[in-house]
Amino acid sequence: MIETEWLKRLRSRTGTELLGDDAAVIGDTIITVDMLTEGIDFLLGEVDPQWIGRKALAVNLSDIAAMGGIPTSIVVAVALPKSEGIQLAEQLYNGMEPLLRKYSLTLAGGDTNTWNQGLVISITVLGRVTPQGVLRRGGGKPGDQILVTGLLGGSILEHQFLFEPRIFEALYLNEHFNLHAAIDISDGFSLDLHRLSVESGLGATVYEKSIPVSPAAVQLSQQTGRTPLEHALSDGEDFELLLAVPPEEAEKLLALQPLRKRFNVTLYPVAELTPEPGLRFTDGTVLCPQGFEH
Amino acid sequence: MIETEWLKRLRSRTGTELLGDDAAVIGDTIITVDMLTEGIDFLLGEVDPQWIGRKALAVNLSDIAAMGGIPTSIVVAVALPKSEGIQLAEQLYNGMEPLLRKYSLTLAGGDTNTWNQGLVISITVLGRVTPQGVLRRGGGKPGDQILVTGLLGGSILEHQFLFEPRIFEALYLNEHFNLHAAIDISDGFSLDLHRLSVESGLGATVYEKSIPVSPAAVQLSQQTGRTPLEHALSDGEDFELLLAVPPEEAEKLLALQPLRKRFNVTLYPVAELTPEPGLRFTDGTVLCPQGFEH
Numbered sequence: 381m382i383e384t385e386w387l388k389r390l391r392s393r394t395g396t397e398l399l400g401d402d403a404a405v406i407g408d409t410i411i412t413v414d415m416l417t418e419g420i421d422f423l424l425g426e427v428d429p430q431w432i433g434r435k436a437l438a439v440n441l442s443d444i445a446a447m448g449g450i451p452t453s454i455v456v457a458v459a460l461p462k463s464e465g466i467q468l469a470e471q472l473y474n475g476m477e478p479l480l481r482k483y484s485l486t487l488a489g490g491d492t493n494t495w496n497q498g499l500v501i502s503i504t505v506l507g508r509v510t511p512q513g514v515l516r517r518g519g520g521k522p523g524d525q526i527l528v529t530g531l532l533g534g535s536i537l538e539h540q541f542l543f544e545p546r547i548f549e550a551l552y553l554n555e556h557f558n559l560h561a562a563i564d565i566s567d568g569f570s571l572d573l574h575r576l577s578v579e580s581g582l583g584a585t586v587y588e589k590s591i592p593v594s595p596a597a598v599q600l601s602q603q604t605g606r607t608p609l610e611h612a613l614s615d616g617e618d619f620e621l622l623l624a625v626p627p628e629e630a631e632k633l634l635a636l637q638p639l640r641k642r643f644n645v646t647l648y649p650v651a652e653l654t655p656e657p658g659l660r661f662t663d664g665t666v667l668c669p670q671g672f673e674h
Numbered sequence: 675m676i677e678t679e680w681l682k683r684l685r686s687r688t689g690t691e692l693l694g695d696d697a698a699v700i701g702d703t704i705i706t707v708d709m710l711t712e713g714i715d716f717l718l719g720e721v722d723p724q725w726i727g728r729k730a731l732a733v734n735l736s737d738i739a740a741m742g743g744i745p746t747s748i749v750v751a752v753a754l755p756k757s758e759g760i761q762l763a764e765q766l767y768n769g770m771e772p773l774l775r776k777y778s779l780t781l782a783g784g785d786t787n788t789w790n791q792g793l794v795i796s797i798t799v800l801g802r803v804t805p806q807g808v809l810r811r812g813g814g815k816p817g818d819q820i821l822v823t824g825l826l827g828g829s830i831l832e833h834q835f836l837f838e839p840r841i842f843e844a845l846y847l848n849e850h851f852n853l854h855a856a857i858d859i860s861d862g863f864s865l866d867l868h869r870l871s872v873e874s875g876l877g878a879t880v881y882e883k884s885i886p887v888s889p890a891a892v893q894l895s896q897q898t899g900r901t902p903l904e905h906a907l908s909d910g911e912d913f914e915l916l917l918a919v920p921p922e923e924a925e926k927l928l929a930l931q932p933l934r935k936r937f938n939v940t941l942y943p944v945a946e947l948t949p950e951p952g953l954r955f956t957d958g959t960v961l962c963p964q965g966f967e968h
Contacts (some may be wrong), residue, residue: 404782406747406800409703410781413798415751417789432784453700455711457751457796488698488705495711497791502751504798506700 401508401579402446402564404516404564410507412443422541424461429468431541432501439566440505441479441545442619443456446564448515448554449507451547453486456496459493459500466492472501483547514553519561520580525630526651530620532569533597534611540617549639550621556614558631568614568671573622573651574659580624583657586613586667592648614670624653695873696740696858697801699808704743704801708733712792716835718755723762725835726795727769728901733860734799735773735839736913738754740858742809742848743801745841747780752795753787762784766795777841806848813855814874820925820945824914826863826889827906834911844915845932851927855918862908862965867916867945868953874918877951880907880961886942918947 394455403412416436418424424432437454444451456476460468469492480487487506529546546564553559563576570586577584590607597611604611625633630649639645659667697706702890710730713717718726725882731748738745750770754762763786774781779799823840840858855868871878882903891905898905921926924943933939948954953961 404747404749406780406782409800411747411749411798411800413749413751413783413785413796415753415785415787415794415796417787417791417794419791420787420789437703453698453705455698455705455707455798457707458800459709459711459794476763486698486700488700489707491709491796492706493709493711493714495714495792497711498789500709500711500753500794500796502707502709502785502794502796504705504749504751506703506705506800513745 384456388395401493403449405447407507408509410444410447410514411504412440412450413502413504414439414443415500415502417500423472424499427541429471430475430567434479435541436503437476437479438543438545439619440503441483441547441568442564444505444507445546445550446515446562446621447507448512448550448562449487449509450551451483451505451507453488453506455488455504456490457502459495461499462494462496464499468499468509510551510554513561515550515554515562517561517563517576518579519627520576520582520624520653521560522582522653522655523627523643524560524624525627525649526573526653527623527625527630527633527647528592528620528650529593529647530618531592532565532618532620533594533608533615534600535615535617537596537600540588541595541621545619546621549643549645552639552642553623556638557625557630559623559625562624564617565620565622566616568616569618570613570659570667571669571671574669576622576624577653577659580653582653582655583659584651584653585660585662586651587649588661588663590649605628614665616672690737691802696737699741699745699803700773702803704738704741704803704808705798706734706737707796707798708737709794709796711794718793721835723765724769727766728773729835730766730795730797731770732837732839733913734797735777736858736860737839738799738801739840740802740809740856740915741845742806742844742856743803744845745779745799745801745896746799747782749783749798749841750781751785751796753789756788756790757791758793762793777884785880793924804845804848804886809848809856811855811857811870812873814870814876814918814947815854815920816876816947816948816949817921818854819921819943820867820947821917821919821924821927821941822886822914822939823939824912825886826859826890826891826912826914827888827902827909828908829896829911831890833890834894837913839913840915843937843939846936847917850932851919852923857916859912859914859916860910862910864907864913864953864961864967865963868963870916870918871947874947876949877948877953878945878947879954880945881943881957882955884943899921908960910966924934933942
């Protein structure tokens with residue numbers, strides 16, 4: 381979750397091109413950081429603190445997944461409200477632990493602070509580049525099909541805390557198939573698709589009929605009055621991957637569904653990259669990128 | 675700046691020994707994180723925001739210096755008060771820039787958040803291990819002399835924001851001399867000396883007569899009623915290095931003063947490591963480790 385405007389300024393001042401992806405790559409090392417803040421990313425009284433700890437780590441792992449990297453170690457910095465004390469830190473850690481174990485991560489260090497204000501947790505994750513190299517946002521080609529690794533929309537009901545980062549899925553696909561580009565959906569399908577296509581110098585046609593709308597999007601639409609499809613297109617924090625693959629590879633992937641048996645994950649075709657910039661539906665009407673802008 | 679109690683628990687649960695030093699070492703990579711919070715580490719209305727940005731980076735660089743490492747890249751996460759906006763981020767960055775340039779650091783990424791509470795800035799610094807290997811807290815031997823790289827005490831008056839991390843000094847000394855152990859003084863001379871000696875399985879005799887008391891400690895003592903020496907012994911955030919070196923090497927270093935011409939830095943002898951645990955003055959009276967406990 382990267383603040384676009386500030387990063388643009390920094391990018392212009394540091395002359396680095398490292399900042400436009402889900403994570404930075406320095407030699408063989410991938411690095412990414414995400415900070416969650418109380419009242420913005422979670423409400424402390426309404427969410428199990430374990431979920432907060434889990435999410436703080438998982439959002440970073442999703443960035444590593446989008447790069448096709450292997451996560452290796454993490455450092456954790458927290459600002460704890462004085463009223464909560466060290467028990468909260470313990471709960472945050474309990475929430476991280478299953479992911480630490482699942483991905484064999486080293487907890488390499490931390491900085492624990494207490495203060496009189498809200499909870500802040502910032503995690504930095506290091507990863508390793510595989511022999512296949514990293515996946516970038518900017519590798520898409522005209523005609524590439526965009527596949528997504530799961531259902532979209534309504535994440536705010538629960539999925540935003542309990543999603544599974546697509547680490548193993550990305551590694552498997554990147555090893556066995558020809559992937560051109562990837563991004564994880566952190567701020568909303570249409571917004572992140574827009575980012576991938578812009579970084580690739582392209583636009584995209586969205587297959588509105590085959591967008592995999594989640595049951596949560598349907599449920600949420602009953603509260604909001606917006607359609608389930610609208611939620612699927614613009615809700616943030618799905619943390620599924622958008623993958624740009626050549627058409628013949630997409631056909632193969634959709635026929636084989638190689639992630640289904642291994643990870644219980646289905647790939648869905650959701651868009652095609654086009655030489656014309658901007659997002660459009662199949663009937664040519666314009667789709668404005670929507671989602672959560674930082 | 676590492677919260678001891680929480681880290682102890684984590685250490686016991688992760689089974690890792692990575693957490694007891696100024697920074698963690700993973701293969702050839704050194705990693706450290708520090709978070710500064712408003713009201714605890716600084717008062718936003720009373721300090722130039724550039725100083726805050728500078729300090730947030732410099733405290734991490736001091737940790738890398740204490741490991742004898744070469745800093746290479748950083749990621750920055752901030753939570754900005756909504757009332758301040760992006761200009762504050764810009765100022766924070768302006769404060770970091772001279773250090774980024776001085777140490778040729780890559781700004782590899784960031785996460786910028788806004789919220790309705792205080793400013794939080796968390797920086798992770800990556801570094802590289804030199805062919806000499808890393809300096810540890812636990813490498814001290816009985817009889818080792820403890821040298822310090824500068825004047826102590828009164829840092830709160832200004833030095834805490836404007837100190838120079840001892841990166842080049844540590845690299846130079848580690849390349850040309852036989853150093854056993856190191857730590858940076860973040861929480862107070864006596865507390866950090868205590869940590870180094872405990873990690874080395876030793877205690878220390880403090881040369882109270884040769885402690886280099888800073889003018890700021892003298893100035894501060896006029897406000898507090900405590901002696902300048904007390905300030906030098908227990909004030910936090912000097913960010914000088916304590917180095918444990920064999921006696922003959924200490925003699926050489928104090929005679930040569932190899933840092934003076936190169937970096938305008940003088941080495942002072944401040945203590946000797948002893949087989950008996952605990953800190954004592956030369957007359958045998960006990961010195962209780964004092965400083966800032968997180």
